[in-house]
Amino acid sequence: MTRTVVLAGASGFIGSYFRRRFVEEGWQVRTIGRDAWADAQWNDDGGMTRVLNGAELLVNLAGRTVNCRYNDRNRREILDSRVLTTRSLGVALSNCGEPPRTWINASTGTIYRHAKDRPQSEMSGELGRGFSVSVARAWEDELAAAVVPATRKVPLRIAIVLGGDGGVMGPFRNLARGGLGGHMGPGTQKFSWIHVEDLFRAVLFIHHRPALSGPVNAASPYPVDNRELMTLVRQSLGMPFGLPTPKWLLELGAVMIRTETELVLKSRWVEPRRLLDAGFAFEHPSLAGALNEIVAAKS
DSSP: OEEEEEEOOOOHHHHHHHHHHHHTOOOOEEEEEESTTTSSSSOOOHHHHHTTTTSSSSOOOOOOSOOOOOOOHHHHHHHHHHHHHHHHHHHHHOOSSOOOOOEEEEEGGBOOOSSSSOOOOOOOOOOOHHHHHHHHHHHHHHHHHHHOSEEEEEEHHHHOOEEEEEHHHHHHHHHTTTOOOSTTSSSSSEEEEEHHHHHHHHHHHOOOOOOOOEEEEOOOOOOOOHHHHHHHHHHTTOOOOOOOOOOHHHHHHHHHHTTTTHHHHSSBBBOHHHHHTTOOOOOSHHHHHHHHHHHHHHH
């Protein structure tokens, strides 16, 4: 019997990877999104219910990129693209006669505080403050509010996702190739990450383990600091040196390329405690190995 997964927000870097991998694993893939090729559109409640009905798994990856300046307009779009889509899925699921048994909804490891002192697990982690954290909390609150008693809900707190065809690796590689591949700011801020293949495998792992509910952290068990990150990026590209970027220059550059320094200066130390305790084995646990695989796949 063919298994069916619904991918909501399937047009981005992660969604495109997931579509291909689910097909390779023998799943039928249905999609919800804004693109004309999607099987249902966000503004079509009936269409969304039809797409969801009879599916085994729902994975929601919808959300506007945060790689932008946090002006009022972008803040609203970032929030709405996460909260309103999650709300729409909850309504559509409530109208299903045969709803998916698992709903994995993207969240973010950024929900935790700036942490250099200790890792942040699902049980002992402390939530942070600021715009990005408020978005993450609203996102998870919307998932919790959905009345879908036949469906297990899992907010997946995803660290920075690395892969060959998207994510943050493009800008990091460009900096290294241009000679600016040194550490950013103090260089001591933690960098929690996960290879996109391990993220895909974690989704399947969670789906097949009904005891896993509530927040789950999706991050490699071996984070690095920014200094080591940039060293490994340079090594993977064969670049012998890289100039560091002080905080004041990062602030100036962020304005020029219309992004926020939080993306590289916040210390994210996310521990995947629940995945590890449940027996999940990472294929790409070390950053050096992950970066070498990504570079090899691109060459």
